[in-house]
Amino acid sequence: MKIIIHxxxxxxxxxxxxxxxxxxxxxxxxxxxxxxYLQSHTAEETAVYAVSLLEDDTLYNAGTGSQIQSDGKIRMSASLMNGENQKFSGVINIENVKNPIQVARVLMKENDRVLGGNGAKTYATANEFEDYSTEIPQRRKEYEAKVKNGGKGTVGCVALDRNGHLAAATSTGGKGFEIVGRISDSATVAGNYANRYCAVSCTGVGEDIVSNATAAKIVTRVTDGMNLEEAFEKTFAELKEIDGFAGAVAIDRNGNFFHRDSHPTMVFASFDGSTFEVFD
Structure with a gap:
């Protein structure tokens, strides 16, 4: 059983x-x-739990404390992938919910598992998610400064449970002051991907991560026989070719951790029950 978060x-x-x-x-x-939490829950449940805690912490740009877009509104995206059953669910540009990752979790039971904008919010309301403002004063000040003169950070978790099952969850409040309708990597397989061999969650510039298909490439390469470090090495070499800005955390089915960033410094922590590794 292992956990890595960013x-x-x-x-x-x-x-x-x-x-x-x-x-x-x-x-x-x-x-x-x-x-x-992982001691008595699945990898999927634990990934959602960890990302919910990250969404609730105003130090990070997800959930409460999310960035504000160019029209003065907050729109958030989040996704979840279960490596065992290969199901992916997500919300894109959802407004006024406390924990977008929990809406993604409920969507796992649906045939239509990725919803955007008003449809995502309508679904959340129908499933008893209360209206909640994720704005904090600091973000409003940052937004007003950009309006007058005119920030990145996504959160994620990869978990390996006692049954050897993997899951990845990722959530973001966007990059701030983006064009309305812009879609990040966080609710795509470029930024959040898992199967029975490996699970990956990304952070950084969404456009670069999508262009590089970062998470999906790493997982596919591990599936095809590369070890985790080799998969990261090749994928980040390709990212460098486009001067991409990204970081990723991963666990493979053998319990190996790996993390890498293209520019300093991705913030992350991992724990295996005895040893912590925390960014420096």
Whole structure:
């Protein structure tokens, strides 16, 4: 049983040492809680649980604290993939729900498992998700500064459960001030993908991740016989060819962790029940 989570990127140039320490402590605490949860839950359930905790933490750009788009509204995207049954579900540009990843989780039971915009919100309301504003004052100030003068960070979790099943979940509040209708990688297989061999969650610039098909490539290469490090090496070499900005975390079916970023510094934490690894 293993857990690895991420919370986007950290930049020394625009974030303080205090924020860095806060993210290190937050990720370690969430990884520990998620690992405890994994003891009695499936990989899919645990991935949703961990991402929900990340969505609720205003340090990250997902759920509460999401970025604001160019028209002053928050629209969020999230997806979930179960590696065992190969089901993928997601919401794209959903508004006014607390935990988009939990809406994606409910969609797993449907034949139509990826919903966008008003349809996603209507579905959430029909399934008793209450209206909730995910805006925080800090994001409004950042938005107003961009309007006058005119930020990246997605969250995710990959889990391996006691039955050897893998799952990946990813959630984002977007890149901020984007064109209305823009779709990120987080609710696509480029940014969130899993099968019986490997599971991957990505963060970074969505357009680069989609262009590179990052998560799907890594998983496919592991499935075809590459080890995790080799799959990352080849995929990130191809990302470099387009000067892509991305980070990814992964676990394979043998319990191996791997993580990599194309630009410093992706924030992440992993835990296997005895050893933590947290970004520096």
């Amino acid at each position: 919370g986007g990127f950290f930049s020394e140039s625009d974030q303080s040492h205090e924020v860095k320490v806060a993210k290190q402590n937050s990720l370690k605490a969430i990884a520990a809680k998620a690992f405890d």
